[in-house]
Amino acid sequence: MRKYRNQSVPADRWANIEPFVLDAVAVVAPACAYLAERLMVAVTPYVDWVVHVNGMQKVANVFHPVLIRRYISRDDLNLKDKTLRVYRSFLLRISEVVLPDEGPIEFAPLNGQSVSSPYTDRELNLLESWARGQSTALRRRGAGAVLALGAGAGLDPWEMQHLHRSDVRVDRHGALVDVRGGTLRLVPVLQRWEQLLIDSLADVPDDAWVLGGANKKATYNFVTPFINHTDFGNEPKPVPTRMRASWLTTHLAAGTHGADLMAAAGLSKPEHLVTSLRHLPTMNASAHRRRILAEAREAR
Template identity: 60%
Template structure:
């Protein structure tokens, strides 16, 4: 794991800001923007560090997504529903899928069950959700398309992007915006494999707030009040470390929930975090969030997890459920993705060398970092984009 020099730690801990008169103002994208288009870049498999024995998480089932055989002739979609793909999964995965029993009439479920199971077999190794949740999403979609709307049970029909757009935008169900986004993401992952000939399709925004838009300074203050104002010590600890590590060190939700106390090193020159997982690295907590983090794990033992129950053994993503059950007021939704985007935007605004940001963020896509300049209007120029791309190659300007 590559370590930072003392100078680099100082840059990451205390981003030097320009004079007040030219401090870039982080802004919001108007709510009318379209959603992300369907395409190969939309559903890439999550990286996974290694398989964990006995784990029911999809990351531990298969090293790579299944690639279904494409039929010749006019039919461009693989033959889902025969159990051929379902049978290719390892026993733990296939057993978890087979055990699922939806709240559907027996006749309706019998009709779509093999087809649904094969569809989940395609996407299970390529995403971070448990099999039960995948089955819930895919079963609901297939049932509505086939049993309710009467379309044929063919992969290139059921999982065509147009059908997915219709399904996730239904107005006869009381789904939250987040649930619709999750469904859309999972179904599009299947679509990329089983309907490879489908062209890109624009999706309307499911709400007016992008999950990648940085928080404002006021919103961060409100989120700190949310973290410190929880009703129990455990909730205060989990909320504090989630906010401090995501908004202060650029960690994602999966990394936060697997972090242990001995991974966090409090030194005289700042707090350094050893991050394991898909992108092992070190990150440095910005000074603004140091005290919140220290207050959060003050009573945590050295080997214990800092988020959630200290001795839990579950591996699924529990951050969303935690946030949903926290004590909430009038603050903005606490979203780890937006917290991480805020950390990136603040470092870009302070002109922190881009190679340092990438190293601490655990990302290898220089273009993504340059694209984040859109959230710093004064630096959203072709010249600054070229500067950021050059700095990702080690050609620092400061």
């Protein structure tokens, strides 16, 4: 296990989950037919997703088979089906060891599933109504910030909750987010979401967190639990991964240069951009894929 060198998650997030991942693999490796180092490769990004995106505590239930099914069915992993099947086997074997009382669940075929597709324009309008229609000022502020930072700047929950008010700059050119958690970068907010972000931060002091109070703990994702405690109507469920997917496809459809989008998104692999083209029927063609790959590789 000590041979493993994390390259799949940002350093601050890895520091948060490293002891848990090491303990989990140390427990299950003797009961598995897999090398511990290979388990680390599969377990690390999975635990990062469960803890930092879904807001789960670092306990055995991280390896619940339902969560494994959700993870494997994502369409932004950019892994071949064969690799996904191997990772699924790894994770389910771990689940059997740490949660022996959980029965097996049915998995749909790996192709065609999506839990991170972008929202439609109508759905985004409904989500803005969700954010602005919360019953308390605190919830309106939080919901507005989550939506504006997710759909407007492509941030994930970990990045959102590590922002101070001073990290969001607003001037006559628009709004710019200085991302501190995860991959450091500057991200301009899409014009559609500028006003919602400005309204959400109107009374927030420069040294305060954009999300959460002064005594919050920033070592786990509290964005998803916050969303789950907001008021809901008939709008679609607010999901940060779908907000980010919407931000990516908006830029792709608008023709944003691939290298610029790679930098703003904090992506390391150009193929991640091409994966998003499946949600844009008019652009899901070889010519667009070649162009975006060529542009994105300039970021390297």
